[in-house]
Amino acid sequence: MDLDESFTAYAGARWPALYRLAVLLAGESDADDLAQQVLFQAYRAWDRVMAASSPDAYVRKIMVNTLISQRSRHRRGLELVTSGRVDDRVASVEDDVVQHDELWNRIFLLPPKQRAVIVLRYYEDLSEQAIADVLGCAPGTVKSQAAAALRTLRIGYDSASDLSASGGTHA
Incomplete structure (x- = not known):
């Protein structure tokens, strides 16, 4: 061939x-x-x-x-999808979809290297060493990028939950 x-x-x-x-x-x-x-x-x-x-x-x-x-x-951001007031609704499949979409919107807002670490680790199920090989960096860098990304995602999630519960919206 x-x-x-x-x-x-x-x-x-x-x-x-x-x-x-x-x-x-x-x-x-x-x-x-x-x-x-x-x-x-x-x-x-x-x-x-x-x-x-x-x-x-x-x-x-x-x-x-x-x-x-x-x-x-080409630095560009994506607008977060807002779900409005979540606390007035019964948990449903629709809520799960909205939360899933909000999570991916937050992932897309991460710096490209952090986003790559999250996707390769949790979606592609690669080891830290394999991710390090893909990114051309040390496994310790992968760990620190993952920690920073997860910290950002948690902060974003906590802020979004607080805003949603109080009826606020995202810009």
């Missing part, structure tokens, strides 16, 4: 997983562009990708690096 054929086979087989990771890292509106850009970069370096001990890890690294470089050039 030549390089073009092996790339085509890889891209076809891995597209769903790459797209899901792109959605989690960049959001639905930017996921297609990110995933396609990553595949383009992977194609250009296909001989190195195939020579890597884990082509999937190599491609994940391309994706995270692409996201970080894009976001550092």
